[in-house]
Amino acid sequence: MVKYLAGLYNRDYFKLTKDEEVEKEVVTKRNSKKLGKLEVYNSSMNFEYPKAVRHYKSLFPNNYMDFLDLYEYEEMNTLNKLYLEEINKNTATELSIKSLIVENKLYHVIGSILKGGQFYFGHHNLYIFPEFQLGSLYRADYLLVGLASGGYQFVFVEMEHPNKNITLADGNYGEAFRKGINQINDWKVWLDSNFSSLTDVFKKSTNKSLPEEFYKYDSSRFHFAVVAGRRKNFSERTYWLKRNEEKKTGIRIFHYDNLYDYSMDLITQKEHGYLSY
Incomplete structure (x- = not known):
């Protein structure tokens, strides 16, 4: 079996x-x-x-995000408030936020990254893989696998601290963002040579035939995101760095307030699924 x-x-x-x-x-x-x-x-x-x-x-039954859950407005609104309460705590860490997500099934909060990052996929089907292992060296906090008319695409997410070492006094990235970006660069190097090894991991999450995208590495289908800090940590300089980072490397930069805003958007625009165009 x-x-x-x-x-x-x-x-x-x-x-x-x-x-x-x-x-x-x-x-x-x-x-x-x-x-x-x-x-x-x-x-x-x-x-x-x-x-x-x-x-x-669905392709991955135990990792499937059901769009119809978004129609349960009261329940989803309560879950969003739980997330907001956690990130508002002075004691919050990336680990406490990840634990809250797992314990309360707040996976739509992570899925909302697709909407906020204007990723034009995931509205047909969306799957989320937490603690996704990249060989024996690396592990992404989340992997989002989204389907659109052009096939499947992938978003690897690194979550860093919400409160500590976010930005410097001049608005430049602090240790949290630098660490996250460096981690993603390590993933990119690994994927260039080792993507084929992930096919067996995906096979263990499905009882169906995998589409070609899960066998053949196509860098244009791969995207990356770092989540760290709060809105208050971002200055004009930080937003400039964010835009430049996304343009230069394709790495999307988010703070934890973004995910709350996007999650609220999801349940008020639910007729469009996880993305609205």
Whole structure:
């Protein structure tokens, strides 16, 4: 029996209950019709499936971000407030924020990076992999895998401290951002030579055939982000550095307040999924 990697949730979405299997067949039958030898399905059928079935049918069932969760406005708003309360603590660290995300399933906060970073993918399907290992040397805090019409693309995220060593008095990057950028540069070097080794990792998270993007390294599909500090740490100089960094290296720079703002945008613009154009 194939052993799949643990995912984001408290249940294994590779398996459906008998009731879920029955409902899956009912929805499929209701939304399909035969045209000659072809069977045509209603494009909205996926939204009618039970949540477990939507996960089950996805490429990575235990890492799937369900867009329909965003319609639970009150619940999502409460979760966003939990995140805001944590980052507002003087004692908050990147570890405490990551723990809060795992314990309360705040993965949409990480997913919101796609919206804020104007990444034009992830609105078809989005998957999140926490603590994603790059060989034996490196580990990304999060890997976001997003689908659009042009196929899958990847965003590696490094989270640094929200309060300490963010920027210098003149607005230049402090140790937190420098450390994050250096870490990403190490990942880029590693990926150039070792991407093929990740295919086996992805295979352990799916029971379906992987698309070509998971076998062949294409640097244009890979993106990187650093999250550190708060809005108050950013001066005009810092924003200039941020724009220059993104233009020169492609590394996106965020502070933790950005993620709160983007997460609130998600639940007020939910009809567009994780991105709105």
